[in-house]
Amino acid sequence: MTNVSFDPLDDPGPDFAGLLRKAGLQAPxxxxxxxxxFDVVHGTTCxxxxxxxxxxxxxxxxxxxxxxxxxxxxxxxxxxxxxxGVAIAGAAGPAVEMVKLFQLQLEHYEKVEGTTLSxxxxxxxxxxxxxxxxxxxxxxxxxxxxxxxxxxxSEQGRLFQYDVTGGRYEELDYTATGSxxxxxxxxxxxxxxxxxxxxxxxxxxxEALFQAGDSDSATGLPDLIRGVYPVVxxxxxxxxxxxxxxxxxxxxxxxxxxxxxxxxxxxxxxxSTDGGPR
Amino acid sequence: xxxxxxxxxxxVMKDRADYARKGIARGRSLIASxxxxxxxxxxxxxxxxxxxxxxxxxxIGFAGVGKYNEFDQLxxxxxxxxxxxxxxxxxxxxxxxxxxxxxxxxxxxxxTHEMKPMEVEILVAxxxxxxxxxxxxxxxxxxxxxxxxxxxVVLGGDSDAIQERLTAQWAAGGELGTTLKMLxxxxxxxxxxxxADDLEVAVLExxxxxxxxxxxxxxxxxxxx
Numbered sequence: 001m002t003n004v005s006f007d008p009l010d011d012p013g014p015d016f017a018g019l020l021r022k023a024g025l026q027a028p029x030x031x032x033x034x035x036x037x038f039d040v041v042h043g044t045t046c047x048x049x050x051x052x053x054x055x056x057x058x059x060x061x062x063x064x065x066x067x068x069x070x071x072x073x074x075x076x077x078x079x080x081x082x083x084x085g086v087a088i089a090g091a092a093g094p095a096v097e098m099v100k101l102f103q104l105q106l107e108h109y110e111k112v113e114g115t116t117l118s119x120x121x122x123x124x125x126x127x128x129x130x131x132x133x134x135x136x137x138x139x140x141x142x143x144x145x146x147x148x149x150x151x152x153x154s155e156q157g158r159l160f161q162y163d164v165t166g167g168r169y170e171e172l173d174y175t176a177t178g179s180x181x182x183x184x185x186x187x188x189x190x191x192x193x194x195x196x197x198x199x200x201x202x203x204x205x206x207e208a209l210f211q212a213g214d215s216d217s218a219t220g221l222p223d224l225i226r227g228v229y230p231v232v233x234x235x236x237x238x239x240x241x242x243x244x245x246x247x248x249x250x251x252x253x254x255x256x257x258x259x260x261x262x263x264x265x266x267x268x269x270x271x272s273t274d275g276g277p278r
Numbered sequence: 279x280x281x282x283x284x285x286x287x288x289x290v291m292k293d294r295a296d297y298a299r300k301g302i303a304r305g306r307s308l309i310a311s312x313x314x315x316x317x318x319x320x321x322x323x324x325x326x327x328x329x330x331x332x333x334x335x336x337x338i339g340f341a342g343v344g345k346y347n348e349f350d351q352l353x354x355x356x357x358x359x360x361x362x363x364x365x366x367x368x369x370x371x372x373x374x375x376x377x378x379x380x381x382x383x384x385x386x387x388x389x390t391h392e393m394k395p396m397e398v399e400i401l402v403a404x405x406x407x408x409x410x411x412x413x414x415x416x417x418x419x420x421x422x423x424x425x426x427x428x429x430x431v432v433l434g435g436d437s438d439a440i441q442e443r444l445t446a447q448w449a450a451g452g453e454l455g456t457t458l459k460m461l462x463x464x465x466x467x468x469x470x471x472x473x474a475d476d477l478e479v480a481v482l483e484x485x486x487x488x489x490x491x492x493x494x495x496x497x498x499x500x501x502x503x
Contacts (some may be wrong), residue, residue: 019358020365023362025362025365104361112354114332
């Protein structure tokens with residue numbers, strides 16, 4: 001057994017990251033700018049917004065390295081535990097690793113302590129992980145997540161935005177991260193209303209990602225040919241629930257139909273398939 | 279300088295074993311048994327907060343009798359071992375047999391090298407998601423001896439009498455309610471009755487997603503009994 005028994009004064013308790021440090025299993029920080037030496041794979045746009053029953057959290061499926069699309073169906077939205085989720089933008093390798101560690105951290109705490117962390121406690125944990133990742137961010141491996149969850153104490157959905165230093169900012173209505181966040185965030189900002197239904201909230205998330213994909217080269221559009229849609233999940237009192245692909249396909253087709261009907265030649269909603277400038 | 283008295287190694291081991299057994303006998307017992315849909319663990323425990331039964335990993339549960347702080351240390355060591363292994367390799371690589379061996383090593387080491395043996399008996403239970411025949415119960419004693427069981431196992435001081443009562447009525451593959459009633463009556467014996475408040479019950483349940491461990495408490499437990 002890896003040595004997992006410690007002197008009481010030296011015991012990491014329910015802290016899994018602390019345990020990894022003590023077991024000497026933490027990866028060393030690279031010397032020098034990694035992103036200058038290699039084309040690092042990047043994941044991009046994710047959004048999250050509050051609605052009547054909780055929150056919706058969603059992300060596109062594209063990963064890029066430089067101007068190459070390196071992956072068409074990457075997953076950037078994950079369940080952190082039963083009542084929370086995390087979406088990531090930034091260097092994909094460290095980001096996915098961070099999510100894996102975060103999920104394990106929450107589960108480890110739950111098993112050791114016999115109770116789950118509060119939502120604020122979880123959000124704070126993610127802050128600390130980002131803060132610990134700062135040396136990596138300095139070498140070009142920045143990670144910027146969104147954390148969203150259903151707070152069982154206050155019985156509502158809550159969202160948190162982060163920066164590379166571990167700064168944590170609670171948002172009231174919506175948040176977006178990644179290269180397409182400006183476009184996606186604007187779409188939500190314009191259409192957001194309080195107490196949306198589940199359907200409205202999912203549609204808005206899909207539209208936000210669609211508009212980001214339409215204007216930002218690093219954000220992927222829904223891929224109707226391969227059947228690849230954004231990862232969308234709802235988090236409510238019933239827990240984290242990923243929206244199934246058939247529902248997403250139907251909603252995406254509705255959205256595209258609506259654009260097509262609205263028409264327009266250029267600018268505005270020139271997402272029409274029948275023509276282009278004449 | 280005075281020489282310490284010579285004590286035969288047999289005597290040392292016997293004294294330590296007696297000491298550990300005495301400590302274990304002071305606590306209440308528990309039973310683990312397979313049932314149609316997994317493994318059920320039933321412990322006599324009047325506390326609602328100090329647990330004897332807990333989750334180690336996706337398909338692995340833990341239970342301990344004897345001195346609370348000692349088996350709790352072992353429980354945490356097990357969670358750490360499992361989580362580290364799953365982090366380093368894959369979740370599928372974490373298994374009960376390896377964990378039981380690690381526990382046996384730890385307990386054996388303490389038994390022979392430390393001043394005082396641990397006054398505990400522990401159980402590592404593991405279910406197989408597909409095949410109920412592969413459900414395993416590992417029973418590890420204070421001296422590191424380990425045995426594996428496929429049907430049921432009793433831990434604690436009064437285990438012989440409880441085992442006798444259980445064997446008389448046990449049948450493989452019963453429903454949860456039936457199996458649980460059998461375990462409770464075996465724990466209680468003829469001259470007393472155990473109610474939901476006296477018990478701590480948990481199951482490792484097939485077909486319930488990644489984490490199979492679930493506590494059965496409150497109304498659910500009362501209705502099953």
